[in-house]
Amino acid sequence: MAVTVDARGLSCPQPVILARKAIDVGKFPIEVLVDSVTSRENVRRIAEKAGLEVDVQPTDDGFKLILTRA
Amino acid sequence: MRDRITRFFSSRWGIIVTGAIIGIIAPLLQLLGNPKNMGICVACFERDIVGSLGLHRNAATQYLRPEIMGMVLGATIAALIFREFRARSGSAPLVRFILGMVAMIGALVFLGCPWRALLRLAGGDLNAILGIAGLVVGVGIGVAFLKSGYSLGRSNRTSPAAGWVMPVLMVVLLLLAVFRVSFVKDGALFFSASGPGSMAAPLLISLAAGLIIGFLAQRSRFCTMGALRDVILMKDTHLLSGVGALLVVAFVMNLLLGQFKLGFAAQPVAHSNHLWNFLGMVLAGLAFALAGGCPGRQLFLAGEGDGDAGVFVLGMLAGAAVSHNFGLAATPDSVTEGVLKVGGISTWGMVAVFVGLAVCVVIGLTMRERTAK
Numbered sequence: 001m002a003v004t005v006d007a008r009g010l011s012c013p014q015p016v017i018l019a020r021k022a023i024d025v026g027k028f029p030i031e032v033l034v035d036s037v038t039s040r041e042n043v044r045r046i047a048e049k050a051g052l053e054v055d056v057q058p059t060d061d062g063f064k065l066i067l068t069r070a
Numbered sequence: 071m072r073d074r075i076t077r078f079f080s081s082r083w084g085i086i087v088t089g090a091i092i093g094i095i096a097p098l099l100q101l102l103g104n105p106k107n108m109g110i111c112v113a114c115f116e117r118d119i120v121g122s123l124g125l126h127r128n129a130a131t132q133y134l135r136p137e138i139m140g141m142v143l144g145a146t147i148a149a150l151i152f153r154e155f156r157a158r159s160g161s162a163p164l165v166r167f168i169l170g171m172v173a174m175i176g177a178l179v180f181l182g183c184p185w186r187a188l189l190r191l192a193g194g195d196l197n198a199i200l201g202i203a204g205l206v207v208g209v210g211i212g213v214a215f216l217k218s219g220y221s222l223g224r225s226n227r228t229s230p231a232a233g234w235v236m237p238v239l240m241v242v243l244l245l246l247a248v249f250r251v252s253f254v255k256d257g258a259l260f261f262s263a264s265g266p267g268s269m270a271a272p273l274l275i276s277l278a279a280g281l282i283i284g285f286l287a288q289r290s291r292f293c294t295m296g297a298l299r300d301v302i303l304m305k306d307t308h309l310l311s312g313v314g315a316l317l318v319v320a321f322v323m324n325l326l327l328g329q330f331k332l333g334f335a336a337q338p339v340a341h342s343n344h345l346w347n348f349l350g351m352v353l354a355g356l357a358f359a360l361a362g363g364c365p366g367r368q369l370f371l372a373g374e375g376d377g378d379a380g381v382f383v384l385g386m387l388a389g390a391a392v393s394h395n396f397g398l399a400a401t402p403d404s405v406t407e408g409v410l411k412v413g414g415i416s417t418w419g420m421v422a423v424f425v426g427l428a429v430c431v432v433i434g435l436t437m438r439e440r441t442a443k
Contacts, residue, residue, distance in 0.1 A: 009224030011362045041080040
């Protein structure tokens with residue numbers, strides 16, 4: 001069961017803070033929902049920095065990033 | 071192709087290129103007529119626009135600065151081309167308005183936004199060090215609030231028309247700047263005959279500079295406040311590398327163009343009152359951090375349809391009117407007949423900074439996201 005982080009509608013840096021919190025908890029996979037390209041790129045950057053694999057899927061109202069351990 | 075450009079601008083080189091180009095453009099704008107160490111200053115230029123509209127009556131700071139319109143519209147163009155234009159709003163707009171106001175009051179106590187703080191330093195104005203130190207402290211306080219759960223809440227998608235309000239407003243201002251309409255005798259529009267408001271690069275060049283900066287900054291998410299915040303919050307130096315590039319390139323440009331003058335006293339449109347340079351920027355930095363972006367970033371967000379950022383910009387305009395009408399803005403150092411008179415701020419300016427800080431602390435402590443049931 002994936003952990004879901006709903007960061008839609010939140011502005012910088014909150015999507016990143018929420019994603020980081022989930023990464024620190026360490027339960028994978030993590031699904032992060034965002035609604036802007038900015039948030040998508042920011043979350044992608046910190047996840048890749050943390051050595052995670054990132055899969056991005058478009059959704060109706062933005063993007064879903066699936067973070068898994070490489 | 072579009073995807074590759076997007077990946078480039080979200081890379082470290084993308085942000086460095088953006089910062090470097092701003093670092094080239096700003097000193098050139100100064101060379102072409104903008105005030106000294108003020109090639110670009112979002113706070114000062116918004117203040118000049120407010121003056122031109124007659125919402126404050128400081129005769130030395132009245133001009134419809136096309137850079138501001140260009141920055142918003144450049145971001146709009148970039149957002150449209152890359153399909154990122156999204157009308158959204160509803161994240162505590164009134165709180166953002168107040169944050170914009172107090173941010174402007176703080177910035178005008180220092181005499182510049184974070185961009186100008188960098189440009190002042192790049193021009194040899196050492197007072198900027200106090201301002202930047204204040205910015206770091208202000209953003210640091212903001213980060214502490216963020217860590218403790220501060221949030222202005224979520225925005226929602228809204229009708230496209232709502233996203234177009236700021237871009238259209240900028241087109242109107244641009245038309246006013248081009249045609250210089252006189253609405254009433256001795257009334258608005260006002261254009262300074264002397265002082266910094268009278269110093270300006272040619273309109274088309276200013277506009278083009280704004281458009282280029284707006285376009286690049288929308289793509290790369292350039293933000294001076296975010297640069298400090300990300301380092302303090304998570305040791306992420308991505309945005310900081312853009313800010314660093316701006317500072318270094320502007321410094322080299324100023325040396326090449328003979329615009330570098332090292333020192334504290336009598337720097338152009340600046341005062342050497344260290345305490346208030348510092349405290350003014352503590353206030354501005356804290357307000358920017360709570361609002362999620364420096365004044366430049368708020369313009370770019372407003373350009374891509376973010377109504378909440380638009381409200382922050384309007385708050386800054388109101389803050390400029392308050393600053394000058396109530397004498398809260400700082401007076402620059404001046405030299406009369408060889409005698410240096412150190413500028414600074416009035417007692418009311420000091421009071422305003424402390425009231426502003428108190429307002430920010432209350433906002434920081436009380437705004438929390440309600441968890442949806």
